Amino acid sequence: MKFFCFLVVLCVGFNFATADPTNPTKIKVVIDAGHGGSDTGAQxxxxxxxxxVADVSSQLKELCTDKNIEIILLRTGDEFMSLQDRVDKIQSLSPDLVISLHANYSKNRERNGVEVFVAENDFTMESSYFGTKILESFKRKYFKTSALQSANFFLLKNLNCPAVTIELGFLSNAEDMKYLNSEFGQKFLAQQIVSSLD
Ligand SMILES: [Zn+2]
Incomplete structure (x- = not known):
């Protein structure tokens, strides 16, 4: 509980101080669609x-066209990108936030829901701030969500900007697949992420 209060205090008043100076309220968000090319991810x-994840990324970009959020898709086609390439490209873009999109798979077909991860070394707590907002956005729509988790993922630990990894649901769960594998569902998932950025 003490930790939670600390987080809330830290987050009050936080804003995008590093946004585009010509348009101080516009924020730059890089969407990293996981996998690609020969790396198919879960199946x-x-x-x-x-x-x-590529489809949800496209929905995200479309939803933000008339918002003050610049969405940059790291992977626009079905190409393989190494994790180091992703880190290098993201660093060169100096974004305000990175959202890495993935989907889960479990042998336990009952497992479902959205999971959000931040780096273990999130000292500024900015990633945790966004991660918590994203989870709250899904919770408001009665999605099953776990608590914000920290992980030693290559991308998260090697970036020097706020970054979160979202596991959008389980390909192994029939209910989650209704969202993951339909245009309506993918748009809905993207909407929850966008609403957490407002
Ligand atoms: Zn993945």
Whole structure:
């Protein structure tokens, strides 16, 4: 509980101080669609994680066209990108936030819901601030969510800007797949992320 209060105090008044100086309220968000090319990610029958996260990324960009959020898609096609390439490209863009999109798979087909991760070394707590907002956005729509988690993921630990990894749901769970594998569902997932950036 003490930790939670500390987080709330830290987050009050936080804003995008590093946003585009010509447009101080516009924020730059890089969307990293996980996997790509020969790296398909998780798979359920013929449905591939790399395709799902690319589709949700496109929905995110479309939803932000008339907002004060500049969305940059790190992977625009179905190409393989190493994790180091992703880090290098992101660093060169100096974004205000990075959202890395993935989808889960479990042998336990009952497992479902959205998970959000931040780096273990999130000393400024900025990633945790965004991660918490994203989880709250899904919770408001009665999605199953776990508590914000920290992880030693290569991308998260090697970036020097706020970054979160979102696991959008489980390809192994029938209910989650209704969202992950439909245009309506993908748009809905993207909407929850966008609403947390407002
Ligand atoms: Zn993945």
């Amino acid at each position: 359920s029958n013929s449905i591939l994680e790399k395709q799902i």
